[in-house]
Amino acid sequence: MDFQDIILKLNxxxxxxxxxxxxxxxxxxxxxxPAHLCLAGAARxxxxxxxxxxxPGRYRYLVxxxxxxxxxxxxxxxxxxxxxLDRAEHDVRxxxxxxxxxxxxxxxxxxxxxxxxxxxxxxxxxxxxFSLERLALASQRRKNTSDLAWAxxxxxxxxxxxxxxxxx
Amino acid sequence: xxxxxxxxxxxxxxxxxxLLPPAVExxxxxxxxxxxxxxxxxxxxxxxxxCRRLVLYARDLPAGPATKALAGIFPRLLxxxxxxxxxxxxxxxxRFPRPLRGLVALHGEKLVAFSLAGVKSGRDTDGHDAAGPRxxxxxxxxxxxRTLEHACVLVKDEERxxxxxxxxxxxxxxxxxxxxxxxxxxxxxxxxxxYPVVVVGGFSQEYLALPTELLxxxxxxxxxxxxxxxxxxxxxxxxxxxxxxxKGQRNVEDGFRAAAEAALAAAARRRAG
Numbered sequence: 095m096d097f098q099d100i101i102l103k104l105n106x107x108x109x110x111x112x113x114x115x116x117x118x119x120x121x122x123x124x125x126x127x128p129a130h131l132c133l134a135g136a137a138r139x140x141x142x143x144x145x146x147x148x149x150p151g152r153y154r155y156l157v158x159x160x161x162x163x164x165x166x167x168x169x170x171x172x173x174x175x176x177x178x179l180d181r182a183e184h185d186v187r188x189x190x191x192x193x194x195x196x197x198x199x200x201x202x203x204x205x206x207x208x209x210x211x212x213x214x215x216x217x218x219x220x221x222x223x224f225s226l227e228r229l230a231l232a233s234q235r236r237k238n239t240s241d242l243a244w245a246x247x248x249x250x251x252x253x254x255x256x257x258x259x260x261x262x
Numbered sequence: 263x264x265x266x267x268x269x270x271x272x273x274x275x276x277x278x279x280x281l282l283p284p285a286v287e288x289x290x291x292x293x294x295x296x297x298x299x300x301x302x303x304x305x306x307x308x309x310x311x312x313c314r315r316l317v318l319y320a321r322d323l324p325a326g327p328a329t330k331a332l333a334g335i336f337p338r339l340l341x342x343x344x345x346x347x348x349x350x351x352x353x354x355x356x357r358f359p360r361p362l363r364g365l366v367a368l369h370g371e372k373l374v375a376f377s378l379a380g381v382k383s384g385r386d387t388d389g390h391d392a393a394g395p396r397x398x399x400x401x402x403x404x405x406x407x408r409t410l411e412h413a414c415v416l417v418k419d420e421e422r423x424x425x426x427x428x429x430x431x432x433x434x435x436x437x438x439x440x441x442x443x444x445x446x447x448x449x450x451x452x453x454x455x456x457y458p459v460v461v462v463g464g465f466s467q468e469y470l471a472l473p474t475e476l477l478x479x480x481x482x483x484x485x486x487x488x489x490x491x492x493x494x495x496x497x498x499x500x501x502x503x504x505x506x507x508x509k510g511q512r513n514v515e516d517g518f519r520a521a522a523e524a525a526l527a528a529a530a531r532r533r534a535g
Binding site: 162164165166167168171172180181182183184185186187188189190192196197199202203204205206213215232235237 | 275276277278279313347349351359360361363391392393394395454455484485502504505506507509510512513514516517518520521522524
């Protein structure tokens with residue numbers, strides 16, 4: 095699945111879950127209000143991201159859901175499926191992680207960090223962050239980010255001249 | 263008339279691996295105390311844990327008023343588990359390491375009805391993630407382990423450990439090399455997969471130039487078992503453990519290799535400093 099199709103499929107999937115799909119932008123975090131909220135959208139990683147323990151790549155897909163639905167685990171796995179990654183064909187393991195913002199997991203997709211899943215203590219609800227590069231690498235079975243098909247014959251490398259994994 | 267077995271399964275979002283062994287032990291102890299206090303004599307109490315489940319199993323409890331007593335005991339037991347790192351996620355304020363999403367409670371075929379953390383006990387649970395979202399009906403306490411095994415979940419810790427050890431031994435034999443069975447990593451891996459499947463792979467020879475202990479440490483930190491020859495010299499291979507059947511094995515092999523090499527590259531960079 096092309097890089098841009100992954101974004102489009104995720105937008106479609108989360109819109110169907112009742113999320114407001116936001117235009118791409120910096121990661122802003124949960125607004126304090128309202129009590130019921132669902133936001134989703136592609137975003138650039140924050141400056142300085144890509145350090146130890148962080149997700150790889152320049153681009154994130156961010157989902158904020160408040161409250162977290164009881165079947166959020168399945169909703170999450172289905173979103174991977176929407177992005178072309180069937181759980182039956184890929185390994186997913188959940189490494190428990192306690193972040194400053196709250197408890198959650200680092201998700202390993204075929205052994206590599208691909209997403210974060212956090213229950214923020216302050217804001218409530220659940221926050222999901224995917225590395226779009228990692229989803230695309232697994233989906234397209236590529237080793238290098240620059241070889242990823244972005245849209246048809248246009249590659250990730252054609253669109254980004256800097257080295258892989260830089261935050262901005 | 264002899265008694266029927268008792269099952270309590272707590273289905274949760276993935277529980278931290280390090281919390282599971284003590285929780286399993288405590289669940290067993292607390293249950294023994296509660297059963298004794300209620301005058302329930304059974305033929306033995308067992309407890310098990312996977313990354314998604316805590317399971318209590320008691321054999322041979324006489325039918326009749328016991329079922330009702332269990333409905334009082336089960337929620338009390340779970341509340342008394344008392345985890346060091348717990349969160350709340352629903353209005354009742356029940357505390358657990360991660361959200362609790364399902365309860366199966368049976369005495370033979372009979373439902374033990376109670377509710378906890380906004381969840382009602384029932385007869386349905388999840389099978390293995392890789393099998394998709396189909397719900398699984400548990401016909402009776404006695405058929406629980408078989409039902410879950412058919413859905414690719416090895417509930418019993420020692421059965422998973424056996425499967426893991428067998429998988430590592432078989433993979434080692436195929437490679438004609440020794441996979442180092444690190445105890446800490448075995449324990450952690452045991453609570454990261456409901457159906458552990460061993461996957462072997464190789465990494466670039468250049469990393470063999472790293473000091474042996476650094477190499478071992480980097481592989482283990484990446485959740486990989488080091489591989490050595492008969493003389494104990496490390497080889498450019500590793501064994502990893504995936505959760506689920508060996509479908510899409512190429513995807514997993516490629517990912518594991520990239521993960522192992524990333525861990526080794528990071529260790530090499532730290533050393534070069």
